[in-house]
Amino acid sequence: MKLSSGTVRMIIPAVSLAVLLSAVFYMQPRAMSYTGLNLLFNLAVPIALATIAQMLIMAVNDLDLSMGTFVSFAACVTATFLQSSPFVGLLILIGAIAVYAAMGVIIYLRELPSIVVTLGMSFVWAGLAVLLLPSPGGSAPDWARALMTSKPPVVPMAIVASVVIAAVTHFLVMRSSFGVLIRGVGGNSRSVERAGWSVIGIRAATYALAGLFAVLAGIALVGLTTAADANIALRYTLLSIAGVILGGGEFVGGRVSPVGAVIGALTLTLAGSFLSFMRISPDWQIGAQGAILIVVLGLRLFLNRLEKREKNR
Amino acid sequence: MTIKKMLLASIAVACAAIPVSASAETADKKIALSNNYAGNSWRQAMLTSWDKITKEAVSKGIVAAADPFTTAENQATEQAAQIQNLILQGYDAIVINAASPTALNGAVKEACDAGITVVSFDGIVTEPCAWRIAVDFKAMGESQIDYLAKKMPDGGNLLEIRGLAGVSVDDEIHAGIQAGVEKNSKFKLVGSVNGDWAQDVAQRAVAGILPSLPEVAAVVTQGGDGYGAAQAFAAANRPTPTIVMGNREDELVWWKQQKDASGYETMSVSIAPGVSTLAFWVAQQILDGKDVKKDLVVPFLRIDQENLEANLENTEKGGVANVEYSLEDAQKVIGAAM
Numbered sequence: 001m002k003l004s005s006g007t008v009r010m011i012i013p014a015v016s017l018a019v020l021l022s023a024v025f026y027m028q029p030r031a032m033s034y035t036g037l038n039l040l041f042n043l044a045v046p047i048a049l050a051t052i053a054q055m056l057i058m059a060v061n062d063l064d065l066s067m068g069t070f071v072s073f074a075a076c077v078t079a080t081f082l083q084s085s086p087f088v089g090l091l092i093l094i095g096a097i098a099v100y101a102a103m104g105v106i107i108y109l110r111e112l113p114s115i116v117v118t119l120g121m122s123f124v125w126a127g128l129a130v131l132l133l134p135s136p137g138g139s140a141p142d143w144a145r146a147l148m149t150s151k152p153p154v155v156p157m158a159i160v161a162s163v164v165i166a167a168v169t170h171f172l173v174m175r176s177s178f179g180v181l182i183r184g185v186g187g188n189s190r191s192v193e194r195a196g197w198s199v200i201g202i203r204a205a206t207y208a209l210a211g212l213f214a215v216l217a218g219i220a221l222v223g224l225t226t227a228a229d230a231n232i233a234l235r236y237t238l239l240s241i242a243g244v245i246l247g248g249g250e251f252v253g254g255r256v257s258p259v260g261a262v263i264g265a266l267t268l269t270l271a272g273s274f275l276s277f278m279r280i281s282p283d284w285q286i287g288a289q290g291a292i293l294i295v296v297l298g299l300r301l302f303l304n305r306l307e308k309r310e311k312n313r
Numbered sequence: 314m315t316i317k318k319m320l321l322a323s324i325a326v327a328c329a330a331i332p333v334s335a336s337a338e339t340a341d342k343k344i345a346l347s348n349n350y351a352g353n354s355w356r357q358a359m360l361t362s363w364d365k366i367t368k369e370a371v372s373k374g375i376v377a378a379a380d381p382f383t384t385a386e387n388q389a390t391e392q393a394a395q396i397q398n399l400i401l402q403g404y405d406a407i408v409i410n411a412a413s414p415t416a417l418n419g420a421v422k423e424a425c426d427a428g429i430t431v432v433s434f435d436g437i438v439t440e441p442c443a444w445r446i447a448v449d450f451k452a453m454g455e456s457q458i459d460y461l462a463k464k465m466p467d468g469g470n471l472l473e474i475r476g477l478a479g480v481s482v483d484d485e486i487h488a489g490i491q492a493g494v495e496k497n498s499k500f501k502l503v504g505s506v507n508g509d510w511a512q513d514v515a516q517r518a519v520a521g522i523l524p525s526l527p528e529v530a531a532v533v534t535q536g537g538d539g540y541g542a543a544q545a546f547a548a549a550n551r552p553t554p555t556i557v558m559g560n561r562e563d564e565l566v567w568w569k570q571q572k573d574a575s576g577y578e579t580m581s582v583s584i585a586p587g588v589s590t591l592a593f594w595v596a597q598q599i600l601d602g603k604d605v606k607k608d609l610v611v612p613f614l615r616i617d618q619e620n621l622e623a624n625l626e627n628t629e630k631g632g633v634a635n636v637e638y639s640l641e642d643a644q645k646v647i648g649a650a651m
Contacts, residue, residue, distance in 0.1 A: 227415030
């Protein structure tokens with residue numbers, strides 16, 4: 001029996017998650033419970049949403065370096081305006097999503113490198129976040145708090161949320177015709193254009209969708225932390241990129257996998273817990289985190305090559 | 314060997330599982346330190362103090378374990394994940410120096426719901442279920458003016474060096490200094506600069522404002538900026554005013570030199586990094602079943618003309634003057650809050 005390249009892409013992230021999870025369960029049997037799983041994974045929910053947002057940007061061959069500051073900004077809006085005057089808060093968030101759409105258009109029209117534009121925007125978002133919350137504070141809207149601390153029967157919230165995110169985005173990106181167009185722009189934008197589609201429109205919609213998921217990440221994060229500060233999610237920029245790659249995505253070519261991205265985000269979160277359970281000194285933890293990434297990526301590269309060799313035969 | 318170890322471990326677990334009688338004991342309790350940053354001399358001293366005091370407590374059998382955990386990056390989300398991991402690891406109490414006063418509240422609430430005692434210090438958290446060991450920074454600012462009022466009954470012009478803008482500690486010390494000046498109307502604040510708690514920044518800032526100032530009688534500071542201010546005054550060829558110091562080693566050394574050369578008088582005040590050990594003992598007391606108020610105030614460490622030499626001797630090169638707290642100190646602080 002031969003595995004298709006798609007299946008291999010899917011299997012590696014899932015296997016690495018399973019291996020890490022069993023290692024964590026072995027070291028800390030307490031984690032093998034409803035509350036345990038929730039504690040392990042609830043902070044992965046906003047990371048998964050941010051990873052999906054990053055994945056959409058990467059699907060059209062761009063890279064978003066402002067993800068962390070944008071999620072921080074969305075978190076600050078959630079903890080201030082969305083909580084006190086929901087209508088104004090909603091308007092601000094919709095405005096922010098519109099800015100994302102405009103960013104997608106400008107990058108395409110002016111043929112600018114997305115890295116430069118988003119890096120510049122990251123300072124704008126960071127500044128706005130500091131303006132909103134000069135010192136840490138605010139409070140989570142009750143509905144966000146209720147959603148993130150809900151206790152569904154049998155399966156903990158973190159797992160339910162991850163499955164829902166994976167299922168919805170899988171349908172959106174892999175099954176809907178809009179998803180085909182997004183990936184088409186990443187794969188070969190000229191042929192999409194020749195087929196009569198507006199690449200500008202598709203890119204604007206993709207960026208807007210990414211903005212929407214990043215906003216959701218901010219809301220989910222505040223729902224977990226109960227309050228925000230302007231630097232709350234700075235790590236998400238790198239985490240989201242790493243999550244997409246871990247999950248079998250590629251930087252170019254429109255090759256992405258939403259289910260893989262969610263699994264990648266879960267794996268990254270779990271890697272942190274794993275290292276903490278191992279009692280690795282903090283001086284080594286960043287290095288160890290990098291080592292885990294390298295091992296998983298190396299494994300993927302190895303399998304990719306194997307797969308290519310089989311194809312050539 | 315391993316079987317023996319396993320046996321011992323299972324006996325230990327069995328012992329732990331037996332409900333203890335009414336007299337509360339903490340010998341089987343585990344306390345963890347969740348720290349967000351280790352990148353400066355103050356934090357290093359804080360971790361060293363924790364290590365020293367808790368190792369002793371563990372070897373005496375007061376608690377079963379007291380492990381420090383520091384996050385690799387100074388990020389609230391990372392520390393929240395760390396706290397959730399500590400909950401899973403089954404610690405009975407978590408002592409926190411928090412990256413953010415609010416962004417950890419969700420994780421702290423999870424810990425409280427799991428029946429874990431949470432004590433925050435220095436970087437405190439606002440979640441109501443946690444204990445807070447805060448420094449009365451306002452009183453720290455006021456004490457500087459009180460000292461100056463005693464030393465200079467006629468008053469004079471003051472230069473204020475503030476800390477990092479936008480940080481709550483800076484606001485509080487500043488408020489204390491303002492309150493002190495209002496009380497002692499003979500003093501007048503003639504200038505204010507941000508020194509960011511760093512000698513080089515303070516020196517630049519003071520050098521910049523000095524030409525526009527009349528004679529300055531005293532400089533009120535926030536710590537980590539006194540030596541820089543002294544250098545700026547010397548470079549401008551102006552008489553050295555009374556500069557309040559902040560317990561840093563370079564500041565104390567400079568003070569000692571001036572004291573020996575010309576009988577220079579001042580005082581020095583800051584928060585001791587050993588406050589981590591106070592938090593440890595407070596957590597131990599709460600686990601022991603003691604009734605402890607949620608908000609405690611830690612005394613700040615003050616150095617005066619008489620005890621300068623003694624404190625300087627105990628301060629490491631490039632470090633900060635420190636005290637480690639004992640169980641009795643903690644009981645005193647708890648008692649004072651009652």
